[in-house]
Amino acid sequence: MTEATYPQCRIVPARLLNPSTVERLLNGIFATGKIRRMVLNGPNLPAEVPYGPAKGLPNPHEGRKTIKVADEDVQLQVQVGVVILELMDEAAIEDLKEVCDRVFTDFSYSIQKGRYMKSQMTLTDYAKYGPGMEKDLLGMADPRSKGCPIIIQGVK
Amino acid sequence: MAYKPQFGPGSTLIAENRRKYMNPGYKLQKMRDVSDEDVVLLMGHRAPGAAYPTAHPPLAEAGEPKCPVRKLVVPLDGAKTGDRVRYIQFSDSMWFAPCHPYLRSYLEAIRYRGVDPGTLSGRQIVECRERDLEKIAKELVSSELFDPARTAIKGATVHGHSLRLAENGMMFDMLQRYVLDPKDKVVKYVKNQIGEPLDKPISVGKPNDDKWLKAHTTIYNCNGGVAFRDDKEYLEWTQRVHSLRTKYGFMPME
Incomplete structure (x- = not known):
């Protein structure tokens, strides 16, 4: 039986986003109710200085905050630059545009359609999750980290 | 006819700015006041007021061999006293920063004696004897070659020069060494160049506006420049x- 493929898109703002903007954007996106999966991309914000002479010191950063998305706490680990989305149907893109117009008032953005999420297991995925991995979880968290994907209930 | 250096080709404003900054006859415009103590703290090599650690005895006591070249080349103050060689490293955003790594090396090699500038893709390091480096660093940070938002002093973990800017117009820094104060709109360093927290924030002034940056940048950029x-x-x-x-x-x- 052929597996269903869902449309994907990504939102690329002209600036790297503050946690408060990400919170408003994600809550707007979730309110559309047409999102299956989502990945937040951007430069890493580690909790400790990872290398260099100050290695191991705590790294307080305004971008590394916990935000509230659809009643779930989400710990940001990156400064969000791109939001990759898998949608229930392509008509959701129009809803996303409305949300983006509302949130990105001081700078521009673009929404691009394409295939942006991981579709095949890498060796690292296989080593961590084994052969019976749930396909929907593929690429939802960095396989090298201890982090897990966040599942937000109440969305189909 | 005496040779007159041209410094570089080009007919645009960018090329003109590059020639201007490389020309030692052009005095770099002073944009801000940064104290000697602040420069020492930003670099983090020694405590302000502490004696300069030495790498070798002073040249006067070293008993140098007779050499015509040594007579010709006058040593820097730091070399005379045997100071260590230390560094400062800059990262310039491709979004219209006033300077960029290659130009920094060119102009430092032309303008200053006894320096060892080195360019990498997104950063530029300049090494020199410690007390001379402090003078050079102070001049570079207080001049028009430094913009508080688009130029950063990053000794390690320099990623950010080619990324999009943050919402407040600052260049990305994984260690957040500098922050834009939302009240007075002044950029303050809260960590030294390698990411160790400072006891008190060091102010480096207000970021320049886009009009100023585009008039003073030395970076070609088809996105808006x-x-x-x-x-x-x-x-x-x-x-x-x-x-x-x-x-x-x-x-x-x-």
């Missing part, structure tokens, strides 16, 4: 250099 391809003369010379060095590498005798 001057595109490299629009500078016919610069393009022609770059292609000529690439062509000649490729041919030379292939068959040097021709």
Whole structure:
């Protein structure tokens, strides 16, 4: 039986986003109710200085905050630059545009359609999750980290 | 006729700015006051007021061999006293920062004695004897070559020069060494260049506006600035250099 493929898109703002903007954007996106999966991309914000002479010191950063998305706490680990989305149907893109117009008032953005999420297991995925991995979880968290994907209930 | 250096080709404002900054006859415009103590704290090599640690005895006591070149070349103050060699490293955002890594090395090699500048893709390091470095660093940070938002002092973990800017116009820094104060709109360093927290924030002034940056930048950027391809003369010379060095590498005798 052929597996269903869902449309994907990504939102690329002209600036790297503050946690408060990400919170408003994600809550707007979730309110559309047409999102299956989502990945937040951007430069890493580690909790400790990872290398260099100050290695191991705590790294307080305004971008590394916990935000509230659809009643779930989400710990940001990156400064969000791109939001990759898998949608229930392509008509959701129009809803996303409305949300983006509302949130990105001081700078521009673009929404691009394409295939942006991981579709095949890498060796690292296989080593961590084994052969019976749930396909929907593929690429939802960095396989090298201890982090897990966040599942937000109440969305189909 | 006396030789007059041209410093570089190009007919655009970018090329003109590059020539201007490289020309030692042009006095760099002073934009802000940064104290000696602040520069020492930003670099983090020694505590302010502490004696300069030495790498070798002072030259006067070292008993140098008789050498005509040593007589010709006057040592720097730091070399005379045997100071350590230390560094400061800058990262310049491609979003219209006033300077960029290659130009920094060119202009430092032209303007200052006894420095060892080194360019990497997104950062530029300059090494020198410690007490001389402090003078040079102070001049670089307080001059028009430094913009508080688009230029950063990053000794390690320099990622950010080619990323999009943050919402407040600051260049990304994984260690957040500098923050834009939302009240007075002044950029303050809260960590030294390698990411160790400072006891008190060091102010480096207000970021320049886009109009000023575009008038003073030395970076070609087709997204809102001057595109490299629009500078016919610069393009022609770059292609000529690439062509000649490729041919030379292939068959040097021709």
